[in-house]
Amino acid sequence: MLRIRNLVIFMLLFLVLASMGLSQSTSAGFSLVGVVQDPTSAVVQGAKVVLKRAGDGPVWSTTMDLAGSFRFEKVLVGDYELKVQYEGFKTSISRIRVGSRAPAPVKIALQLANLKQQVTVSAEATEVSTDSAQNQSAVSMSGKGLEDLPVFDQDYISTMSRFLDQGAVATGGVTLVVDGVEANGPGVSPSAIQDVKINNDPYSAQYSRPGRGRIEITTNSGSPEYHGTFNFIFRDFHLNARDAFAVTRPPEQRRIYEDALSGPLGRSKTTSFLISLDRQELDQQSIVFAQGPSGPIQENVPSPQRRLFAAGRIHHNFSDTNDFWVGYSYEERYTQNQGVGGFVLPEAGSNSEFREDEITINHRAMITPKLVHQLRFLVGQYHAPVSSVNPDPKIVVLDAFTGGGAQADQLRTEHHFDMTEVLSYQQGRHQVKFGVDIPDVSRRGLDDHTNFGGTFNFSSLEDYQNHRPYSFIYQSGNGHLVFVEKVLAGFVQDEIQIRPNFTLSVGLRYYWQNYFHDDPNNFAPRLSFAYAPGKGRKTVIRGGSGFFYDRTGPGPIADTLRYNGQLLLRYVITNPGYPDPFPPAGSVASEPPGIVRLDPGLGIPYTVQFSGGVEQQVHKSTVSIMYIGSRGVGNFRSRDVNAPLPPNYDARPDSSLSQVRQIEAAGRQVSDALELSFRGDATKYFTGMAQYTLSKAYNNTSGIGSFPANMYNLSGEWGQANFDQRHRFNMLGTFTVGKLFKLGVGLSLASGAPYTVTTGRDEYHTGLGNARPPGVPRNSLQGSGSASLDLRWSHDFFLVKSKREKGPLATIALDAFNLTNRVNYVNYVGTLTSPFFGQPVASLPARRLQFGLRFRF
Numbered sequence: 119m120l121r122i123r124n125l126v127i128f129m130l131l132f133l134v135l136a137s138m139g140l141s142q143s144t145s146a147g148f149s150l151v152g153v154v155q156d157p158t159s160a161v162v163q164g165a166k167v168v169l170k171r172a173g174d175g176p177v178w179s180t181t182m183d184l185a186g187s188f189r190f191e192k193v194l195v196g197d198y199e200l201k202v203q204y205e206g207f208k209t210s211i212s213r214i215r216v217g218s219r220a221p222a223p224v225k226i227a228l229q230l231a232n233l234k235q236q237v238t239v240s241a242e243a244t245e246v247s248t249d250s251a252q253n254q255s256a257v258s259m260s261g262k263g264l265e266d267l268p269v270f271d272q273d274y275i276s277t278m279s280r281f282l283d284q285g286a287v288a289t290g291g292v293t294l295v296v297d298g299v300e301a302n303g304p305g306v307s308p309s310a311i312q313d314v315k316i317n318n319d320p321y322s323a324q325y326s327r328p329g330r331g332r333i334e335i336t337t338n339s340g341s342p343e344y345h346g347t348f349n350f351i352f353r354d355f356h357l358n359a360r361d362a363f364a365v366t367r368p369p370e371q372r373r374i375y376e377d378a379l380s381g382p383l384g385r386s387k388t389t390s391f392l393i394s395l396d397r398q399e400l401d402q403q404s405i406v407f408a409q410g411p412s413g414p415i416q417e418n419v420p421s422p423q424r425r426l427f428a429a430g431r432i433h434h435n436f437s438d439t440n441d442f443w444v445g446y447s448y449e450e451r452y453t454q455n456q457g458v459g460g461f462v463l464p465e466a467g468s469n470s471e472f473r474e475d476e477i478t479i480n481h482r483a484m485i486t487p488k489l490v491h492q493l494r495f496l497v498g499q500y501h502a503p504v505s506s507v508n509p510d511p512k513i514v515v516l517d518a519f520t521g522g523g524a525q526a527d528q529l530r531t532e533h534h535f536d537m538t539e540v541l542s543y544q545q546g547r548h549q550v551k552f553g554v555d556i557p558d559v560s561r562r563g564l565d566d567h568t569n570f571g572g573t574f575n576f577s578s579l580e581d582y583q584n585h586r587p588y589s590f591i592y593q594s595g596n597g598h599l600v601f602v603e604k605v606l607a608g609f610v611q612d613e614i615q616i617r618p619n620f621t622l623s624v625g626l627r628y629y630w631q632n633y634f635h636d637d638p639n640n641f642a643p644r645l646s647f648a649y650a651p652g653k654g655r656k657t658v659i660r661g662g663s664g665f666f667y668d669r670t671g672p673g674p675i676a677d678t679l680r681y682n683g684q685l686l687l688r689y690v691i692t693n694p695g696y697p698d699p700f701p702p703a704g705s706v707a708s709e710p711p712g713i714v715r716l717d718p719g720l721g722i723p724y725t726v727q728f729s730g731g732v733e734q735q736v737h738k739s740t741v742s743i744m745y746i747g748s749r750g751v752g753n754f755r756s757r758d759v760n761a762p763l764p765p766n767y768d769a770r771p772d773s774s775l776s777q778v779r780q781i782e783a784a785g786r787q788v789s790d791a792l793e794l795s796f797r798g799d800a801t802k803y804f805t806g807m808a809q810y811t812l813s814k815a816y817n818n819t820s821g822i823g824s825f826p827a828n829m830y831n832l833s834g835e836w837g838q839a840n841f842d843q844r845h846r847f848n849m850l851g852t853f854t855v856g857k858l859f860k861l862g863v864g865l866s867l868a869s870g871a872p873y874t875v876t877t878g879r880d881e882y883h884t885g886l887g888n889a890r891p892p893g894v895p896r897n898s899l900q901g902s903g904s905a906s907l908d909l910r911w912s913h914d915f916f917l918v919k920s921k922r923e924k925g926p927l928a929t930i931a932l933d934a935f936n937l938t939n940r941v942n943y944v945n946y947v948g949t950l951t952s953p954f955f956g957q958p959v960a961s962l963p964a965r966r967l968q969f970g971l972r973f974r975f
Contacts, residue, residue: 148216150190151487152224153438154202162228165204166252169214171196180249187439187484189544191615193221202226223487225438246658246735248621248648250613251319253660254733254740255795256329257281257807258318259850261311261338266852267862268908268933270968271398272308272351272376278333280848280866281316283746284841285789285815286331286727289754289822290671293332295325297480299494299538300557304335305447305478306429307394309347309378312336320729321646321662323611323625324540324551328666328727330746339443340390340433344381350374350971359964361405362941368403368418388435392445396427404459407960408519409953411583415519419464421455439484449474455507460945460960461520467507468524474500488544495537502530512573515582516878516887517952517959522574527567528597534560552610559604562672566597566686574694575887577878578951589885590694595687599680603672604632611644619650629667633675634722642667642724660744661730668723668754674714674781674822681714683775688712690777690885712760712777723752723783731793739798750787754822757782758884761829767882777885785819787839806851806863813846815839818896827890828882837896838872845869845903862910870901878951891950904942904962908935912970931970939965 150169154162167180167188180188195216202210210226246254257278259267269277275294282292296305304311313336320329351374360367378394400423408415431445455467476498484490508523540553572592576582611625625644646662680686689709731744760770760778770776791813799805818835826835847867854860874896881889890896910933918925936942943958 148193148221149487150193150198150214150216150221150224151187152189152200152226153187153484154204154226154228155438162204165202165228166247166249168201168203168247169193170199170201187490189487191544191546200224200226202228204228246650246656246733246740248619248650248658250322250621250623250646250648253317253320253329253648254658254742254797255320255731255744255793255809256318257316257809258313259315260313261309263852264308264311264314265972266860266910266912267850268864268910268935270908270933270935270966271372271374272349274308274311274314275304275333275335277850277864278314278316281330281809282333283328283330283791285748285750285787285839286328286666286725288327288331288671289668293325293327295332295334297335297337297494298324298492298540299496299536300326300555301496301536302474303449304337305445305476306337306392307376307378307396307427309349309376310338310380310392310394310429312338319646320727321623321625321644321664323609323627323642323644323664324553324555326555326557326607326627326629326666326669328664328725328748331666338378338380338392339441340383340392340431341380342382342387342390344379344975346377346379346973346975348375348377348973351376352969353966357967359939359966361964362943362961363407363416363959364405364418365416366418368405369401370403371401373399383432390433392429392431392433394427394429396425398423398425400424404455405960406459406461406463408461408463409579410519410521411579415463417464419455419458419467421453421458421467423451423453425449425451436483441483442481443479445478445480447474447476447478456504457524457526461517463519463521465508465510466512466520466522466524468504468526469507470502470504472500472502474498490542492540493538495535497533497535499533500531504528509571511571512569513576513582514573515576515579517947517949517954518579518582523571525569525571525573527570529563529565531563532560534558547615549613549615550611551613553608555607555609557605557607559602559606560672561600561602562676564597564599564676564680566593566599566680568597569593569688570597575885577880577887579953585695587694588692588880588887590689590691591885592689592691593686594689595685597680597686599676599685601675601679602632603675604630605669606630619655621648623647623662625664629722631669631722633670633678633716634720640667640722641665656735658733659731660733661728663726663728666725666727668725670754670781670822674754677714677779678716678781681712681779683711683713688777692880692883692885710774710776712779713775714779714781717780717782717784720781720783721752723750723754723785725750725787737799739796739800741797742793742795744793744795746791746793748787748789750785750817752783753785753787753817753819755782755785755819756780756823756825758825758829758886762883764830779825781822785817787815787817787819789813789815789839789842800851803855804851804853806849808849808851809847811846812844813842814844815842820896825884825886825888827876827888827896829884834890834893834895837898840897841871842897843869843871860912860914862912864906864908866904866906868904870903872897873899873901873946873948875899875948875950878949899946899948899956901946901958902943904944905938905940906935906942906962907937908933909937910934926973926975929970929972929974931972933968933970935966935968936962936964 154165198214200212200214315334317329353372355370375397380392383389403418404421406417427449429447431443433443435441451472453470456470458467478496480494482492504526506524506526510523512525513522514520537556543550574587575589576587607629609627613623623646627642629640642665644664648660650658727748729746733742756779758777759780794810797807817839826832849865852862877889880887912931915928942962945960946958947954
């Protein structure tokens with residue numbers, strides 16, 4: 119595989135050098151440059167600019183860069199039409215004449231769209247293009263478009279996440295990119311979000327993950343005019359349906375207050391501010407559905423949450439193409455009875471707190487007409503303690519109930535720094551991006567007191583009643599740890615306009631993470647192309663391929679450092695007995711501890727993704743069909759390399775240690791998918807997007823924390839991936855009929871996910887209890903499918919009739935989630951010793967109604 123990767127790198131470099139040679143012999147012409155701004159003189163990122171020669175001449179298209187500027191090279195003498203499109207603004211069409219001299223820079227000021235034009239979903243124009251960032255398989259929505267859709271709790275990220283591919287997500291979770299930099303959150307409240315994108319430019323070398331594994335968010339800037347939005351969202355259990363696993367309807371209520379305000383700072387025309395606030399009061403309930411020695415346990419348990427987020431920015435325009443802003447954000451959260459629900463009883467819950475402070479600085483400028491620069495860095499810190507409700511030892515009866523205490527006491531702290539510097543250079547047929555990406559340099563602290571009271575694991579209720587646990591896990595020693603995590607990357611990408619109808623994008627990304635030692639090999643080449651045959655250019659053939667490296671995240675690193683056999687001692691004792699009272703610490707201190715280590719030959723896993731397909735423009739819409747394949751190489755998994763030896767599995771090779779968890783990069787994954795997408799106006803009443811995916815995914819690991827059933831025989835691990843769903847359909851859109859009828863629609867349909875049959879017994883004496891029956895592979899059973907229809911009705915009231923487009927506006931809305939109240943079962947039980955074997959023990963939420971009120975000026 120390494121030889122193939124090196125060959126791909128060589129080919130990419132060859133293509134770059136060859137195409138640069140081609141560009142030196144192109145015909146003469148002038149450069150046409152310009153800048154695009156909104157009505158407040160703020161630059162607009164991501165707008166589509168199309169240049170068309172009068173008559174049936176050629177068409178060029180591009181996307182606005184980081185400074186809101188565009189550039190066309192080799193423009194010959196003649197008359198042209200310049201069209202600029204962006205969601206929420208009226209399309210701008212300008213006539214340009216190129217004479218015997220270079221044309222002056224063009225300044226385009228977009229105007230806000232009227233009400234009917236604002237009711238759209240896609241943030242990009244529904245026209246096919248050979249631009250690498252204009253693939254029609256992308257999901258792109260503006261903040262204004264999302265306001266007209268059914269969005270639960272105004273959580274735009276969760277709404278968009280339904281379009282992600284879980285096979286493209288990294289070990290640490292979905293990659294969130296905010297204004298070009300990886301981040302933990304959007305940094306602003308929902309009303310200050312400009313747009314959200316998924317799978318935009320899927321093979322970009324600027325980002326660590328494929329397009330379907332990342333969410334890109336662009337936030338609003340300040341404004342030289344006063345603008346504000348206030349939202350109030352309310353839900354109450356009297357309007358909801360009863361959960362299928364609850365005896366009574368849980369007495370829940372949610373209140374969300376959210377706003378964003380921007381305007382000039384004093385009387386300045388170049389300095390402005392943006393303030394956003396989000397307060398959530400969630401009086402929700404967790405549903406316990408379990409079985410104890412005395413019979414079924416069903417109850418509703420209060421799990422209140424409180425969240426406050428506040429952010430402020432100062433924005434300054436040095437010129438039309440040079441701006442700077444600095445921002446501060448504060449977030450605090452508090453949750454009671456965390457973890458309660460399902461099999462977990464109230465006594466095994468915990469309380470958690472979280473506080474985070476961040477400062478962000480962003481500068482972008484057009485240094486020369488050909489060179490654009492953006493620098494953004496972030497510094498922050500957080501403090502997150504967790505405390506158990508009950509200090510008693512934890513009792514786990516597999517897939518029956520979890521009681522005792524949570525044994526979850528710990529404190530996590532972090533001081534982090536993120537930075538991205540991107541330079542964009544355009545010369546001839548080349549648009550080159552290169553820069554440095556530092557997604558994480560952090561000092562992390564951990565005070566781990568989990569399991570200081572111990573956890574007893576039982577295979578069945580019968581074993582619990584007879585005091586026969588199969589394992590006892592206990593920790594002692596020094597749980598204090600401080601370490602530094604560093605993740606660095608560099609990239610270069612060249613988008614080459616080989617011909618007006620053929621674009622080639624080549625890129626290379628280098629990745630480095632401390633605690634790993636294969637740095638010289640971590641090159642990730644990327645390649646994509648787009649070709650529009652014919653004169654009309656209504657069809658685009660698009661394809662690409664790329665390498666994408668994974669990251670462990672901080673958790674596994676902390677495991678290897680604190681579980682070293684000296685700092686924090688972790689004991690895994692099999693068949694320990696169940697004395698009463700519980701054993702003191704001294705009774706297990708004589709047992710051998712376990713450790714966590716990295717495989718000595720561990721490299722960083724990577725995924726090779728490749729795709730190809732066709733996009734077709736149909737009137738005001740586009741349709742696309744795309745094949746996407748991916749191959750995971752060296753996926754993360756864990757294995758106990760000191761597990762008891764076969765055939766009797768009664769003695770560990772090294773008796774001085776118990777479990778030796780070795781983190782390996784030895785798994786693999788194969789997935790193939792056929793994706794059909796639609797974007798645009800289906801009728802004159804409906805605008806939106808729909809996506810159907812037919813896929814299959816197989817692997818032999820469920821992630822970095824998963825263990826095989828038999829440490830010495832991995833043949834049964836190959837099977838369906840946990841996230842494998844053969845059919846998926848998602849749709850978001852709006853119906854508009856007349857002035858009073860505006861309806862947002864969200865529809866999700868999916869096949870069931872697989873689950874695994876286990877015996878519930880510790881057949882191999884590892885303390886894990888994940889053994890499977892002989893000959894039964896992983897994920898051999900299938901759960902049921904799901905279907906959910908969400909609707910949003912809203913109506914706008916203009917408070918000043920003489921200013922219908924620019925005056926204050928009030929909106930009332932009613933959302934219904936899972937309108938048909940379909941019971942969508944999840945969490946199927948595969949443990950043979952469980953009283954619930956083969957049954958689901960939870961469901962997705964029943965029908966919920968949400969009332970919303972918005973005021974905007």
